[in-house]
Amino acid sequence: MPAPSKRLSGILPSGKDGWEVHFAAMNRKEAGEPIIMLSVGDHDFDTPSETIEACVTAVRSGYHHYTQLPGIPRLREAMARASTRCTGVETNADQIIATPGGQLALYAAVQGTLDRGDHAVVVAPYYATYPGTFRAAEAEFTVVEAEAADGFQPRASAIEAALKPNTRAILLNTPNNPTGAIYSRESLEEIAKLCVKHDLWLLSDEVYWTLAGDHHVSPRSLPGMAERTLVINSMSKSHGMTGWRIGWLTGPESMISLLISLNLVTTYGLTDFVSRAAAEALENDYGVELIADIYNGRRKVFLDAVRGLNDITVRGSEGGMYVMLDVRAIEPDDEKFAWALLDAEKVGVMPGSSFGDAAAGHIRISLCQPDDVLLDAATRLRRFASSYRSKAA
CATH class of the missing domain: 3.90.1150.10 (Aspartate Aminotransferase, domain 1)
Known part of the structure; x- marks a missing residue:
């Protein structure tokens, strides 16, 4: 062949x-x-029974046709309210694009910020799909290790040392998979200053935020960061919906508007009855x-x-x-x-x-x-x- x-x-x-x-x-x-x-x-x-019943009801009600590319309005609105809680920044539906799982939200964030040959910094330990996602964009990346001796807290000085003239983004994950570390406000503030200083995107994977209680800090909430942060989120862990493939990306309206074109040539929207069940789960915090x-x-x-x-x-x-x-x-x-x-x-x-x-x-x-x-x-x-x-x- x-x-x-x-x-x-x-x-x-x-x-x-x-x-x-x-x-x-x-x-x-x-x-x-x-x-x-x-x-x-x-x-x-x-998955919680209430979410399952919401899905069954949606199927029986005929919600099994094409949907809007960025997600149905009810789902985006529910995701915006969840993002407000997750990030501490007031969020509207136009700052949300719904995706089939957090991995597609990550893929969209990388595709939306990096061209072929651009460079990113990835804070490690990292989720295993991160390198392949950058390779799929034909982008370069440098791994900066958060050391075990520091409780796996990232050091801004190490990240800055890895920056190159063609660096466009930094990717981090808090609470972290695989370490379970919750990045401190102090660590994130120093990284945020780097992003503002060097005019970088910050790709923030926050899919475990509901499992961190009051300890979670989203870098999107820090000074100068709402305009340059893309937050990857998912219902897999928070709502017990791993196999449902529902996630979303939060970011500036102008970026989200552009990313709708990516959905046009990849997913062509989400499943309607799953979207409606997900919206109800978000609205009621099922599970x-x-x-x-x-x-x-x-x-x-x-x-x-x-x-x-x-x-x-x-x-x-x-x-x-x-x-x-x-x-x-x-x-x-x-x-x-x-x-x-x-x-x-x-x-x-x-x-x-x-x-x-x-x-x-x-x-x-x-x-x-x-x-x-x-x-x-x-x-x-x-x-x-x-x-x-x-x-x-």
Whole structure:
């Protein structure tokens, strides 16, 4: 057959981005092994019943035709109210474009701010799709690591040192996946000053904001930032709607207006009945408080269970759906540690190096399992760490 485009084959040049342990664990579980899956951020519970019923009602009412490219008005208005709460900046519907999931909102933000050959700075540890999203835009990027010793808080000085004449944007994620770190106001203020000084876009991935309680600070709320910040958001985590594929991008009206053209040639709008169910879920906060309570409780249960575990240190882990454990004192090679844990104790975790060099030597634990499963996994981890040390000795 004719050769595919270089753009397509270059999105993941190695054909992988660190997910091998997860896929192996998933395949083994499907084959019947009693694997505890702590490697993926997908809820272990269903979407709230109220949202499901709203969707069924919309289907039965005939809402299954084409919709407006930026999203139906009711949905955009509901998303604008959510963005006002998320970012602390009064937001209207013209500052919102609805997308099929947060990943498409990220894709739109990158496509809207970077031309071929432009440069961006990505704060790491980062979500695994970030590099491929920049490659899809044929843009360059430099990874700046937020160090484990700093609790994975980013340093503006390191970001500024990575800027180039063709730098157009900075991408960060708070609360952070994979570390669970919530970026401090002080850290974000310094980054905001950089954006204003160098006239940069800030792409702010805030999909876990409802799991941070009162600790979340959106950089969009900082001086001079509303006009240069694009906020990526999603209903996947906040409303228990991972498979529904509903997200949105918040930004200046002029940018959002231009991005409608991107929807024209990609998604051509969203599914009507899903949009109406999502609007009702946003209007009524279906599941939001309960989901936040679940993960706050699970975080405490798991951290209490591993606290005091010799040679393993908790890093970040203040919010979101994940806990980051530093295993370097046991095994510097986090991928080797993850494979060995899967083989010995049948626990699937993500190697930290999947998310950037700063997380090398760590493992990411997903909290998407009930308390009793998390406690079982903590017991297996404790047993494994002790055994691994004695074998290494």
